[in-house]
Amino acid sequence: MTMKVERYTFDAVIVGAGGAGLRAALTLAEAGLRTAVLTKVFPTRSHTVAAQGGVAASLGNSTPDHWHWHMYDTVKGSDWLGDQDAIEFMCRKANEVVIELEHFGMPFDRTDDGRIYQRPFGGHSMNYGEAPVMRSCAAADRTGHAMLHTLYQRNVRAKTQFFVEWMALDLIRNSEGDVLGVTALEMESGNVAIFHGRATIFATGGAGRIYASSTNAFINTGDGLGMAARAGIPLEDMEFWQFHPTGVAGAGVLITEGVRGEGGVLRNCHGERFMERYAPNLKDLASRDVVARAMVTEINEGRGCGPNKDYVWLDLTHLPPETILKRLPGIREIALQFAGVDPIQAPIPVVPTVHYQMGGIPTNYRAQVVVPKGEDLEVPVAGFYAAGECACASVHGANRLGTNSLLDLLVFGKTAGEEVVKEVRSGTLPLKPLPKDAADQSLARLARLEQATSGERVPEVLRDLQQTMQKHAGVFRFAKLLKEGVEKILAIEERVQRTFIEDRSRVWNTARIEALELENMIEVAKATMISAEARRESRGAHVRDDCPDTPEFPNGRNDRDWLKHTLWYREGNRLRYKPVHLQPLSPETEPIAPAKRTY
Amino acid sequence: MKRVKHFRIYRFNPEQDERPYLKDYVVELAEGEQKLLQALVRIKEQDDSLAFRRSCREGVCGSDAMNINGKNGLACLTDVDSLSEPIVLRPLPGLPVVRDLIVDMTPFFHQYLSIMPYLINEEPPPERERPQSPAEREVLDGLYECILCGCCSTSCPSFWWNPDKFVGPAGLLAAYRFIADSRDQATNERLDRLNDPYRLFRCHTIMNCVAVCPKQLNPTAAIGRIKELMVARLA
Numbered sequence: 001m002t003m004k005v006e007r008y009t010f011d012a013v014i015v016g017a018g019g020a021g022l023r024a025a026l027t028l029a030e031a032g033l034r035t036a037v038l039t040k041v042f043p044t045r046s047h048t049v050a051a052q053g054g055v056a057a058s059l060g061n062s063t064p065d066h067w068h069w070h071m072y073d074t075v076k077g078s079d080w081l082g083d084q085d086a087i088e089f090m091c092r093k094a095n096e097v098v099i100e101l102e103h104f105g106m107p108f109d110r111t112d113d114g115r116i117y118q119r120p121f122g123g124h125s126m127n128y129g130e131a132p133v134m135r136s137c138a139a140a141d142r143t144g145h146a147m148l149h150t151l152y153q154r155n156v157r158a159k160t161q162f163f164v165e166w167m168a169l170d171l172i173r174n175s176e177g178d179v180l181g182v183t184a185l186e187m188e189s190g191n192v193a194i195f196h197g198r199a200t201i202f203a204t205g206g207a208g209r210i211y212a213s214s215t216n217a218f219i220n221t222g223d224g225l226g227m228a229a230r231a232g233i234p235l236e237d238m239e240f241w242q243f244h245p246t247g248v249a250g251a252g253v254l255i256t257e258g259v260r261g262e263g264g265v266l267r268n269c270h271g272e273r274f275m276e277r278y279a280p281n282l283k284d285l286a287s288r289d290v291v292a293r294a295m296v297t298e299i300n301e302g303r304g305c306g307p308n309k310d311y312v313w314l315d316l317t318h319l320p321p322e323t324i325l326k327r328l329p330g331i332r333e334i335a336l337q338f339a340g341v342d343p344i345q346a347p348i349p350v351v352p353t354v355h356y357q358m359g360g361i362p363t364n365y366r367a368q369v370v371v372p373k374g375e376d377l378e379v380p381v382a383g384f385y386a387a388g389e390c391a392c393a394s395v396h397g398a399n400r401l402g403t404n405s406l407l408d409l410l411v412f413g414k415t416a417g418e419e420v421v422k423e424v425r426s427g428t429l430p431l432k433p434l435p436k437d438a439a440d441q442s443l444a445r446l447a448r449l450e451q452a453t454s455g456e457r458v459p460e461v462l463r464d465l466q467q468t469m470q471k472h473a474g475v476f477r478f479a480k481l482l483k484e485g486v487e488k489i490l491a492i493e494e495r496v497q498r499t500f501i502e503d504r505s506r507v508w509n510t511a512r513i514e515a516l517e518l519e520n521m522i523e524v525a526k527a528t529m530i531s532a533e534a535r536r537e538s539r540g541a542h543v544r545d546d547c548p549d550t551p552e553f554p555n556g557r558n559d560r561d562w563l564k565h566t567l568w569y570r571e572g573n574r575l576r577y578k579p580v581h582l583q584p585l586s587p588e589t590e591p592i593a594p595a596k597r598t599y
Numbered sequence: 600m601k602r603v604k605h606f607r608i609y610r611f612n613p614e615q616d617e618r619p620y621l622k623d624y625v626v627e628l629a630e631g632e633q634k635l636l637q638a639l640v641r642i643k644e645q646d647d648s649l650a651f652r653r654s655c656r657e658g659v660c661g662s663d664a665m666n667i668n669g670k671n672g673l674a675c676l677t678d679v680d681s682l683s684e685p686i687v688l689r690p691l692p693g694l695p696v697v698r699d700l701i702v703d704m705t706p707f708f709h710q711y712l713s714i715m716p717y718l719i720n721e722e723p724p725p726e727r728e729r730p731q732s733p734a735e736r737e738v739l740d741g742l743y744e745c746i747l748c749g750c751c752s753t754s755c756p757s758f759w760w761n762p763d764k765f766v767g768p769a770g771l772l773a774a775y776r777f778i779a780d781s782r783d784q785a786t787n788e789r790l791d792r793l794n795d796p797y798r799l800f801r802c803h804t805i806m807n808c809v810a811v812c813p814k815q816l817n818p819t820a821a822i823g824r825i826k827e828l829m830v831a832r833l834a
Binding site for chain 1: 612613614615631643644646647648650651652653654655656657658659660661662676697698699701704708712715716717718720724726727728729730731732733735736739743744746747777780782783
């Protein structure tokens with residue numbers, strides 16, 4: 001393909017316009033830096049828009065709260081795989097970033113005395129696990145929508161420059177490994193351009209679409225992870241995928257944990273509130289991995305509901321209708337639309353559904369991308385930052401708490417912006433010359449698709465990929481299935497290299513976009529399956545049949561051998577490991593010592 | 600239950616076609632496939648050149664607005680079995696078609712951006728949240744939930760005639776969302792900017808916007824309140 005490649009130069013190039021990208025952009029634009037935000041969809045269509053239940057902050061508006069309690073809950077929720085310095089940083093910054101959003105105009109619900117309304121949420125507790133705490137700051141059950149629109153609106157005010165409906169293709173690095181920007185494809189014209197920047201910030205979101213049943217949007221194809229992996233950056237802790245307990249059975253659409261925060265309960269076919277058996281203290285508000293496993297256990301043991309006994313009920317019928325209409329109006333709409341039930345009158349059929357990727361591009365608490373170099377396992381990649389779901393800071397470890405993702409993207413989006421502003425101003429982020437071949441890899445990928453006259457159909461390869469992930473890396477994992485899963489995914493990878501599309505247009509060729517997305521998804525799938533097969537313990541969302549609960553290894557967790565982060569490299573599917581940061585950021589902060597996780 | 604559905608879809612590829620045409624498709628849907636968007640995804644598996652936008656598939660991102668059997672709506676929230684066949688799909692009316700079901704939304708967003716769609720409060724922010732009573736907050740219900748899908752504005756005859764001058768229902772709903780916010784201090788400036796024969800007053804309460812809004816919002820009511828404020832200001 002011969003093609004003129006336009007070149008644009010900016011101080012900062014942000015890829016993605018969800019919460020993390022918009023929060024970073026705001027800091028950069030307000031500081032007067034020349035900033036480009038590339039996004040596959042109009043900013044308010046990014047998947048942050050679908051977040052429902054709230055954003056965590058220990059404001060203490062309705063119950064006593066403290067950031068160290070939040071830190072404890074997050075570390076425990078992570079099954080001790082989270083880095084305690086990053087977690088302390090996030091929990092301490094929570095009030096600031098949430099209050100700031102309110103100042104930007106976010107329409108939070110209110111308490112009677114005019115403060116931000118907060119509701120209980122899974123795994124969040126008072127006084128180190130004693131009782132549920134009201135920590136989730138909410139705008140009805142549309143918190144993500146309210147947040148994303150508010151951040152977009154604030155960026156309009158700051159005159160941020162957007163490149164809408166541009167898909168980033170590849171990361172550009174020089175021979176030293178410094179990151180210099182990205183190549184990107186404009187969907188409307190089919191043109192390819194280089195976005196050359198002093199700093200590149202990835203805020204590309206997750207890749208939940210690698211699973212057949214997912215709460216995620218079509219756009220969540222792990223583009224940032226694919227780009228990073230192809231450019232030689234390892235991916236961290238990719239074996240950890242969160243199954244949200246309550247996706248609508250069949251449809252996969254999310255029903256917020258806020259439903260249980262407002263008093264909803266899960267029931268099996270006998271009408272039993274079964275979470276009382278699995279988590280006597282927090283019950284339905286235990287951590288998501290714990291609740292998802294309890295649900296699957298109920299279904300596997302024949303206590304599922306419906307004609308095929310393949311889901312459980314989420315029951316809200318005992319709640320006052322006003323609570324549902326006022327606090328959960330969006331959920332009622334979703335239940336009516338996708339389950340055909342009115343939750344005021346009847347329970348909603350739900351099953352655990354893939355929701356969130358705990359792993360991602362390795363970063364530190366300053367949102368710098370860090371990779372091993374020689375003896376040092378965490379050396380910043382010059383010019384490269386990541387924030388939000390695509391990054392692994394790691395604040396979620398082996399299992400994320402609900403409402404910590406919106407917090408993560410605010411804290412680390414803002415931090416990425418602040419770090420870049422600081423470095424540009426101090427002159428430590430020079431604009432480095434582009435290598436001659438900066439666009440070659442992208443042009444070659446496009447040329448392959450352009451020239452292929454036969455091959456594998458993209459939707460068929462994608463379906464096999466999704467079904468393989470679903471079957472071989474699910475809520476419960478089996479050594480034998482994981483091993484087979486690795487072989488299957490590697491076979492699918494071969495097919496991804498042979499895809500073929502009929503559409504040859506330049507203008508809005510969405511078949512081509514889907515083929516390019518598949519090339520990113522396969523990287524995420526490989527990273528997940530290979531990292532999962534190798535981790536021989538049960539921890540958080542990763543629970544294996546051959547690593548059961550024993551006195552030596554409570555819950556199957558093996559801190560002796562596996563209290564460490566996985567790093568997967570695309571080249572040779574190589575794995576290496578790095579220690580978890582068990583020390584908090586401040587010397588005076590009490591570390592949270594590993595313990596058996598019960599709720 | 601499996602069933603077969605007949606479609607007639609507007610096609611236009613600017614690189615190949617001199618003029619748009621309607622193309623027929625037949626698709627078999629599986630039991631769980633109840634939404635129009637799922638049918639479109641199946642059709643795209645037959646013919647990968649069919650172009651349309653989609654993302655969240657749950658009615659909150661606003662990507663897949665289109666004209667469905669003559670009425671604007673979101674493909675992901677439309678029950679395919681509720682539609683008479685052949686199901687005729689066209690791009691949103693009144694905006695330039697780029698390709699197939701994809702329109703150029705620029706005129707729509709231009710109007711949204713023209714209403715200063717952000718909170719204006721120049722006082723130094725307090726250390727904590729700006730207080731707002733539940734009653735003050737409740738005023739925003741039905742205003743802030745807009746997903747910018749464009750169904751309303753592109754069903755509005757006044758917007759069809761004057762997309763460059765009339766703000767349109769979506770933009771005016773957003774304008775009122777900020778006027779109504781107890782924390783916003785720019786009501787006068789906002790009203791000034793709408794006080795023009797076209798920007799606000801081209802709304803003739805035809806109410807197509809209310810009929811098509813997939814989020815059941817009521818832009819006409821919001822526009823009425825802005826007009827009331829405009830009149831009250833004269834008194």
